[in-house]
Amino acid sequence: MASPDELLEAVDLHCYSNNRAHHTDEVDTERLVLRRGQPFTLTVKCRTQPLQHLTEQLTLVLHVGKDSGTGIKVSGSEARSDKWRLSVQPAQRELLVMVSSPASAPIGLYRMDVVLHSQGGQVLQQIPAGHFYLLFNPWCKDDPVFLPDEEMLQEYILNETGLLYQGSWENIHAVPWNFGQFERDIVDVCFEILDNSLSALKDPGADSLQRSDPVYVSRVVTAMINANDDKGVLLGRWSGDYSGGTSPTRWTGSVPVLRQWSRSGMERVRYGQCWVFTGVACTVLRCLGIPTRCITNYSSAHDTDGNLQVDRYYSETLESLPDKRDDMIWNYHCWVESWMARRDLPAGFDGWQVLDPTPQERSDGIYCCGPCPVKAIKEGNIDLKYDAPFIFAEVNADLVCWIVDKKGSRSQTALQCHQVGRSISTKSVHGDKREDVTQHYKYPEGSAMEREVYAKAGLKNSVLNSIEKSLQIGIKHVQAVNGSDFDIYVEVSNKSFEDKDIGLTIVAKTVTYNGIQLQECHRKTSAFSVKASNAKKEVLRLKYEHYGQHLSEHHLIRITALLEQKGRGEVILHERNISLSTPQLAVKIIGEPVVSRKLTAQITFVNPLPITLSEGVFTIEGAGLTDMQEIQSPKEIKPGQEVTVSVSFKPTKPGLRKLLVDFDTNKLRDVKGCASVIVRGKNM
Numbered sequence: 001m002a003s004p005d006e007l008l009e010a011v012d013l014h015c016y017s018n019n020r021a022h023h024t025d026e027v028d029t030e031r032l033v034l035r036r037g038q039p040f041t042l043t044v045k046c047r048t049q050p051l052q053h054l055t056e057q058l059t060l061v062l063h064v065g066k067d068s069g070t071g072i073k074v075s076g077s078e079a080r081s082d083k084w085r086l087s088v089q090p091a092q093r094e095l096l097v098m099v100s101s102p103a104s105a106p107i108g109l110y111r112m113d114v115v116l117h118s119q120g121g122q123v124l125q126q127i128p129a130g131h132f133y134l135l136f137n138p139w140c141k142d143d144p145v146f147l148p149d150e151e152m153l154q155e156y157i158l159n160e161t162g163l164l165y166q167g168s169w170e171n172i173h174a175v176p177w178n179f180g181q182f183e184r185d186i187v188d189v190c191f192e193i194l195d196n197s198l199s200a201l202k203d204p205g206a207d208s209l210q211r212s213d214p215v216y217v218s219r220v221v222t223a224m225i226n227a228n229d230d231k232g233v234l235l236g237r238w239s240g241d242y243s244g245g246t247s248p249t250r251w252t253g254s255v256p257v258l259r260q261w262s263r264s265g266m267e268r269v270r271y272g273q274c275w276v277f278t279g280v281a282c283t284v285l286r287c288l289g290i291p292t293r294c295i296t297n298y299s300s301a302h303d304t305d306g307n308l309q310v311d312r313y314y315s316e317t318l319e320s321l322p323d324k325r326d327d328m329i330w331n332y333h334c335w336v337e338s339w340m341a342r343r344d345l346p347a348g349f350d351g352w353q354v355l356d357p358t359p360q361e362r363s364d365g366i367y368c369c370g371p372c373p374v375k376a377i378k379e380g381n382i383d384l385k386y387d388a389p390f391i392f393a394e395v396n397a398d399l400v401c402w403i404v405d406k407k408g409s410r411s412q413t414a415l416q417c418h419q420v421g422r423s424i425s426t427k428s429v430h431g432d433k434r435e436d437v438t439q440h441y442k443y444p445e446g447s448a449m450e451r452e453v454y455a456k457a458g459l460k461n462s463v464l465n466s467i468e469k470s471l472q473i474g475i476k477h478v479q480a481v482n483g484s485d486f487d488i489y490v491e492v493s494n495k496s497f498e499d500k501d502i503g504l505t506i507v508a509k510t511v512t513y514n515g516i517q518l519q520e521c522h523r524k525t526s527a528f529s530v531k532a533s534n535a536k537k538e539v540l541r542l543k544y545e546h547y548g549q550h551l552s553e554h555h556l557i558r559i560t561a562l563l564e565q566k567g568r569g570e571v572i573l574h575e576r577n578i579s580l581s582t583p584q585l586a587v588k589i590i591g592e593p594v595v596s597r598k599l600t601a602q603i604t605f606v607n608p609l610p611i612t613l614s615e616g617v618f619t620i621e622g623a624g625l626t627d628m629q630e631i632q633s634p635k636e637i638k639p640g641q642e643v644t645v646s647v648s649f650k651p652t653k654p655g656l657r658k659l660l661v662d663f664d665t666n667k668l669r670d671v672k673g674c675a676s677v678i679v680r681g682k683n684m
Contacts, residue, residue, distance in 0.1 A: 012045065034135065065205065113127065153291065160181060181284075193284060490538045506538065509560070598650050626650075
């Protein structure tokens with residue numbers, strides 16, 4: 001019989017079966033990836049048949065954190081569910097070991113040793129058992145991220161593709177995004193992100209222990225996705241100049257961003273805007289095991305001083321005037337919601353929490369935002385952490401417009417109380433449909449509950465103080481397509497019982513999606529009379545030659561109409577943003593979709609603009625299909641010309657997959673397309 005110090009030979013981690021049971025087999029099947037609060041099995045192979053009493057002398061020693069990290073001894077004598085524990089069963093020349101982690105264990109990379117003790121406690125043999133990642137477990141009822149809905153888990157944890165929403169509240173369009181949280185090496189990158197946070201670098205031990213709390217971890221993630229304060233992932237830029245990096249519209253998924261950051265030695269990736277920050281944050285949080293979805297808030301206020309009011313100033317000729325503050329209305333703004341219990345708050349605030357990784361304002365000295373309960377925003381509990389006042393303003397602020405005369409005197413021309421926080425959107429769990437979640441953030445406009453929430457938040461509800469004017473303006477337009485000419489209709493309504501002489505100025509300006517005005521492209525002034533209880537329409541014809549060369553990559557035009565009643569000095573201003581539609585790419589998959597068998601994607605683009613395009617680049621990627629690839633288009637694409645390119649790839653995973661395609665040129669950016677494909681396994 002072999003001596004006891006030679007008894008233990010090797011450890012089988014059963015990566016495939018354990019990972020499958022823990023919903024991590026998409027992450028890896030050759031490395032052990034586990035979810036806390038759920039048992040897993042090991043087999044310790046022995047040189048000889050083990051004696052029964054040795055089962056009581058076997059322990060595991062776990063180390064989590066950088067270097068040796070925190071040591072945890074796991075034995076069969078522990079019975080409490082909030083502690084690590086194990087049970088051992090001898091079988092032939094093996095020991096079958098079942099290990100249970102507590103639902104409060106810190107997430108991270110664990111190193112594991114198997115130790116055999118004498119009855120007196122002396123170490124007889126110690127062998128390495130390998131490493132494993134431990135993640136949050138939304139399938140475990142004791143985990144704060146527990147989500148008791150399998151459909152939602154399939155979407156908010158396991159779905160590697162999704163939709164982000166852009167455009168405007170009246171012309172919403174979906175943009176496919178490849179989250180790729182289970183792609184090769186992404187789990188490693190996610191923990192690299194945590195390891196390089198300011199708190200981890202300052203005190204690795206304390207940071208490691210706090211990783212048991214999804215509130216702490218998610219807040220760290222929002223700080224690390226932007227690179228404003230630390231070794232974060234993405235550098236934001238909104239200027240339109242993306243030299244030295246990648247235009248934000250070129251990204252179609254998170255995986256290339258995360259890999260570039262990791263492989264460059266944590267060099268910040270250039271460049272991101274809100275939907276890119278959001279997509280990457282969603283990838284990291286889903287990978288770590290926190291149910292997460294992407295949100296778009298249309299007409300989103302950026303209120304820097306907390307007065308729940310965004311002011312715009314214009315000259316008497318409708319020239320934009322600078323404001324001392326940086327308040328503005330973003331055409332849309334994206335953030336994420338993550339699902340978790342808030343044990344750090346009073347009861348009633350569990351569930352969806354707002355987290356915003358886009359660097360806008362500092363929180364506790366760094367650029368991060370959240371987690372903040374969505375319920376707190378709806379109920380006006382703006383004293384709850386984190387960052388409730390800022391988020392409350394994003395969906396509730398008023399837009400106030402002012403005309404400043406030559407002497408510097410200003411007069412209020414418009415108070416728009418219901419313009420902010422519109423059509424708040426996310427992808428439905430029931431396929432590629434949009435779900436409107438505005439009712440989760442706010443009560444119906446003008447309702448008694450809305451007034452009550454304003455009062456609770458300590459804010460004056462401007463709705464109560466607005467007076468309906470006798471003259472009103474409305475702005476409408478036909479479907480606006482980039483590259484075409486289209487009409488803008490401005491209707492002036494006279495609600496009074498007397499005729500009125502009117503002066504009307506209509507100005508069209510190109511803007512970015514975050515509210516920066518770029519260039520005036522057309523204007524029209526007119527004078528006319530509107531009869532009592534009647535209305536009159538004016539038409540502004542916008543041609544491509546007016547706006548084409550001034551348009552940003554966001555394809556947005558702002559129409560501003562200024563009405564003045566002659567002889568009365570009554571001035572009214574009204575604005576509307578128009579999101580121009582762009583063509584979709586046609587994507588066709590050729591071949592039999594089987595793992596490791598070559599497929600070809602045929603991508604077709606038709607130039608919709610009346611000008612020649614050049615410097616065209618197609619970018620493709622897809623979780624389980626292919627890493628990012630770039631394909632050059634022909635040097636020149638003339639107006640109306642059709643271009644088709646082909647690219648081949650071999651799927652790496654079975655199941656329903658999506659191939660995402662982007663096309664950018666010198667004059668037209670952010671043209672998207674996608675194709676779904678069901679990939680079969682090799683042996684099916």
